[in-house]
Amino acid sequence: MIAGLSPEEWIVLTLSLKVSLVAVTVSLPICFCIAWMLARWHFPGKLLVDALVHLPLVLPPVVTGWLLLLLFGMNGLIGRWLSDVFGVTLLFRWTGAALAAAIMAVPLMVRAIRLSIEAIDRRLESAAATLGASRLRIFLTISLPLALPGVLAAVVLGFARSLGEFGATITFVSDVPGETRTLPIAIYAAMQMPDGEPIVTRFAILSILLSLGALIVSEILVRRIARGGRHVI
Amino acid sequence: MSFDIDVKQTRSGRPITLFCRTDSPLVALVGPSGVGKTSILNMVAGITSPDQGHIIVAGQTLFDSDTGIDLKTARRQVGYVFQDRRLFPHLRVRANLAYGRRAAMSMDMDDVLAFLGIGHLLDRWPHSLSGGEAQRVAIGRALLSGPRFLLLDEPLSSIDRDRKAGILDAIDQIRRRSPIPILYVTHDVAEAERLSALIVTMHEED
Numbered sequence: 001m002i003a004g005l006s007p008e009e010w011i012v013l014t015l016s017l018k019v020s021l022v023a024v025t026v027s028l029p030i031c032f033c034i035a036w037m038l039a040r041w042h043f044p045g046k047l048l049v050d051a052l053v054h055l056p057l058v059l060p061p062v063v064t065g066w067l068l069l070l071l072f073g074m075n076g077l078i079g080r081w082l083s084d085v086f087g088v089t090l091l092f093r094w095t096g097a098a099l100a101a102a103i104m105a106v107p108l109m110v111r112a113i114r115l116s117i118e119a120i121d122r123r124l125e126s127a128a129a130t131l132g133a134s135r136l137r138i139f140l141t142i143s144l145p146l147a148l149p150g151v152l153a154a155v156v157l158g159f160a161r162s163l164g165e166f167g168a169t170i171t172f173v174s175d176v177p178g179e180t181r182t183l184p185i186a187i188y189a190a191m192q193m194p195d196g197e198p199i200v201t202r203f204a205i206l207s208i209l210l211s212l213g214a215l216i217v218s219e220i221l222v223r224r225i226a227r228g229g230r231h232v233i
Numbered sequence: 234m235s236f237d238i239d240v241k242q243t244r245s246g247r248p249i250t251l252f253c254r255t256d257s258p259l260v261a262l263v264g265p266s267g268v269g270k271t272s273i274l275n276m277v278a279g280i281t282s283p284d285q286g287h288i289i290v291a292g293q294t295l296f297d298s299d300t301g302i303d304l305k306t307a308r309r310q311v312g313y314v315f316q317d318r319r320l321f322p323h324l325r326v327r328a329n330l331a332y333g334r335r336a337a338m339s340m341d342m343d344d345v346l347a348f349l350g351i352g353h354l355l356d357r358w359p360h361s362l363s364g365g366e367a368q369r370v371a372i373g374r375a376l377l378s379g380p381r382f383l384l385l386d387e388p389l390s391s392i393d394r395d396r397k398a399g400i401l402d403a404i405d406q407i408r409r410r411s412p413i414p415i416l417y418v419t420h421d422v423a424e425a426e427r428l429s430a431l432i433v434t435m436h437e438e439d
Contacts, residue, residue: 126280127319129306131333131378141332145323 116150
């Protein structure tokens with residue numbers, strides 16, 4: 001127990017961190033691939049893919065949660081397949097909360113990574129090619145390091161967004177204490193209680209501290225990377 | 234034969250052509266700005282492809298539209314010193330120099346550091362270098378990649394007069410130490426004459 005948190009509150013905090021970390025970790029490679037595709041490739045239907053990726057940003061979160069229910073619920077197309085083949089169910093589970101958080105974080109993460117990929121000076125990649133580097137080596141040693149500040153920004157934005165995720169999560173996996181009751185859901189639950197004000201206050205302060213901490217860590221990391229120099233000489 | 238180049242490329246509706254067959258180890262492409270000199274270097278490096286023609290350097294066919302040969306840039310073993318240098322901003326000078334190094338084929342690192350006078354710059358970041366220092370590092374990086382030929386794109390541009398002589402001396406030294414062909418782009422004929430290069434003049438195409 002830290003900072004006067006009760007065991008129940010401690011469970012809410014660790015669950016929120018777990019859900020957010022898993023959501024960001026699992027979605028990061030996917031977001032990078034989507035961002036790369038949108039930044040570098042030209043293909044028919046690119047506009048549609050772009051719109052679909054950003055859809056959770058503008059849809060009411062409840063609608064996103066409802067769509068997740070349709071797809072990943074017990075009778076959903078993917079939900080039934082996961083259950084039949086792997087014996088896995090996401091409904092009312094923390095893994096479902098992580099999926100909802102990831103879906104809601106994807107637009108922000110893709111956007112941050114895409115901007116950093118678009119900002120890479122392509123002339124540096126052609127310079128690396130003249131030095132005998134393969135496409136994989138160019139990606140690993142030039143493109144990826146130069147995109148790193150954007151990737152870090154995406155991680156922090158995604159983490160903060162996941163920590164704050166409420167609508168899609170409560171619609172998809174409901175409020176199950178110890179399993180899906182993350183910080184925002186716990187705050188909402190406490191607000192429904194007649195004597196829940198102190199709990200709401202503590203959780204609200206905790207949320208603010210976590211989000212601030214994430215932003216400060218990200219800023220420090222980005223500055224440390226930028227110190228190496230970003231100008232093309 | 235050092236260079237056997239016969240290419241045509243149309244960019245934004247403007248034709249760029251070059252015909253050059255020579256045994257001269259140092260060829261200077263001269264001509265006004267915008268005539269397509271850098272485009273020719275990019276074609277020789279494989280960064281862009283000609284619409285038609287062939288590029289043979291030091292006996293190796295790099296591009297031939299008739300036979301469909303078009304070697305990838307990474308396989309051409311080119312040492313390209315860009316006009317804008319293109320040092321990697323996230324790597325220190327040491328890592329920039331080592332980026333393309335082919336140990337078995339490269340010039341000796343200490344030798345290159347000494348004659349370019351860049352040994353004291355190894356731990357610096359590219360953005361902290363002056364124009365002349367950055368240019369010498371770019372030349373060193375190209376030499377250390379073990380190139381079969383060198384492409385130098387206006388290596389004296391944006392360098393003050395005092396530093397120009399140093400870079401020209403370095404190019405002179407490269408020529409004496411290494412037998413690889415050099416294609417040198419400049420808009421200054423005097424510069425090409427100073428290097429005793431074979432001068433090929435490019436003109437605007439109609």
